[in-house]
Amino acid sequence: MKIAFLxxxxxxNYAETSTYERDFEKAGLEVVSHQDQADIYIINTCSVTSTAxxxxxxxIRKMHRQNPSARIVVCGCSAQLRKExxxxxxxVWKVFGCNEKSLIVPQCLKELGITQxxxxxxxxxxxxxxxxxxxxxxxxxxxxxxxxxxxxxxTVPLARGESRNISICECVKMAEQIAExxxxxxxxxxxxxxxxxxxxxxxxxxxxxxxxxxxxxxRYRISSIEPNLLHNEIIDWIASGTKIQPHFHIPLQAGCxxxxxNMGRHYDTAFFKDKxxxxxxxxxxxxxxxxDIMVGLPGETEELFRQGYDFISEIKPSFLxxxxxxxxxxTPAATMSGQVNEETKKERVAILESLCTKLHTDxxxxxxxxxxxxxxxxxxxxxxxxxxxxxxxxxxxPYDPTLVGxxxxxxx
Numbered sequence: 001m002k003i004a005f006l007x008x009x010x011x012x013n014y015a016e017t018s019t020y021e022r023d024f025e026k027a028g029l030e031v032v033s034h035q036d037q038a039d040i041y042i043i044n045t046c047s048v049t050s051t052a053x054x055x056x057x058x059x060i061r062k063m064h065r066q067n068p069s070a071r072i073v074v075c076g077c078s079a080q081l082r083k084e085x086x087x088x089x090x091x092v093w094k095v096f097g098c099n100e101k102s103l104i105v106p107q108c109l110k111e112l113g114i115t116q117x118x119x120x121x122x123x124x125x126x127x128x129x130x131x132x133x134x135x136x137x138x139x140x141x142x143x144x145x146x147x148x149x150x151x152x153x154x155t156v157p158l159a160r161g162e163s164r165n166i167s168i169c170e171c172v173k174m175a176e177q178i179a180e181x182x183x184x185x186x187x188x189x190x191x192x193x194x195x196x197x198x199x200x201x202x203x204x205x206x207x208x209x210x211x212x213x214x215x216x217x218x219r220y221r222i223s224s225i226e227p228n229l230l231h232n233e234i235i236d237w238i239a240s241g242t243k244i245q246p247h248f249h250i251p252l253q254a255g256c257x258x259x260x261x262n263m264g265r266h267y268d269t270a271f272f273k274d275k276x277x278x279x280x281x282x283x284x285x286x287x288x289x290x291x292d293i294m295v296g297l298p299g300e301t302e303e304l305f306r307q308g309y310d311f312i313s314e315i316k317p318s319f320l321x322x323x324x325x326x327x328x329x330x331t332p333a334a335t336m337s338g339q340v341n342e343e344t345k346k347e348r349v350a351i352l353e354s355l356c357t358k359l360h361t362d363x364x365x366x367x368x369x370x371x372x373x374x375x376x377x378x379x380x381x382x383x384x385x386x387x388x389x390x391x392x393x394x395x396x397x398p399y400d401p402t403l404v405g406x407x408x409x410x411x412x
Contacts (some may be wrong), residue, residue, distance in 0.1 A: 009046025142189030194229025255308025
């Protein structure tokens with residue numbers, strides 16, 4: 001029996017899909033490309049924006065047209081938020097919500113008449129540990145799920161549920177499995193990664209310290225962490241000499257206090273600026289700082305947008321992840337006054353993309369001539385290979401298979 005996997009959305013989804021794939025393969029199913037004729041398609045969906053929701057539904061229909069006799073299993077955020085609607089799409093066999101991820105493999109195997117030792121179709125866990133595989137150099141390790149912040153624009157608490165995590169012991173076991181596969185770098189990921197420990201009475205710093213001791217893993221990156229959860233003691237420990245790389249992805253979302261307060265964020269621009277300054281004071285100006293920024297939030301006037309632009313220009317991040325605000329049903333922001341039209345959002349995205357290009361160019365230029373350690377990846381493109389330095393600068397060189405998965409010192 002052939003099974004194929006398709007994934008939309010965040011790296012968390014990719015880590016989960018990769019875990020489903022390994023489990024189905026262990027049960028004897030043949031994993032094939034989604035472009036092939038498969039008997040089962042597992043589609044892991046995204047619902048962070050209305051566009052992502054539409055892509056999820058279109059992908060389901062596309063797979064059904066490709067093979068009308070195939071069984072289609074839908075999971076992920078769209079499956080949680082639109083369960084009944086997705087059930088009605090022709091070709092859909094099963095739909096699993098956010099608290100049913102651990103049931104996907106056992107229930108499907110049971111329906112197919114396949115028994116797998118150690119898997120119970122009735123057992124369920126509200127937290128599903130996962131990690132990605134396939135790439136020889138980097139793996140995404142999911143340690144946490146859900147979010148309790150309830151920002152007024154966000155569907156994540158509705159789609160992913162409350163913040164919860166697996167234990168440090170379980171995280172270490174998965175990291176050891178990743179190391180056994182020869183992977184050198186792990187990206188620690190979650191919906192609200194810094195909130196790790198809420199459901200096990202542990203904390204994120206202790207997780208980092210435990211993972212730092214795993215043999216075989218030489219580098220860790222933190223996928224994303226809220227500024228109010230990136231505590232100074234975490235930064236101090238990282239700066240003391242650890243495997244955690246000087247690369248941070250920190251959501252800002254809005255560069256003015258009015259919008260931050262209106263959207264229910266848990267900090268102001270002064271706090272954010274201080275956090276960036278503290279990072280640089282401990283890790284140096286070469287630390288990579290990427291930030292999330294949303295444009296077109298309800299109430300974002302031209303003046304407030306310009307305030308945000310000026311704030312970003314002042315703190316000089318290394319990169320911007322720019323998202324136009326999308327009205328999501330069930331969120332308070334969707335019914336707020338002061339909605340920004342789509343054309344204005346596009347114009348503001350373009351302005352910030354131009355700023356991002358300048359900021360990233362300036363950052364890379366500032367690092368030229370510095371020594372760096374680069375982990376080279378296996379992909380070959382136009383006769384070249386590439387990898388990333390500790391502070392996430394992409395480096396390319398002629399392809400050399402002996403360097404795949406190796407950490408090499410270079411001059412930037």
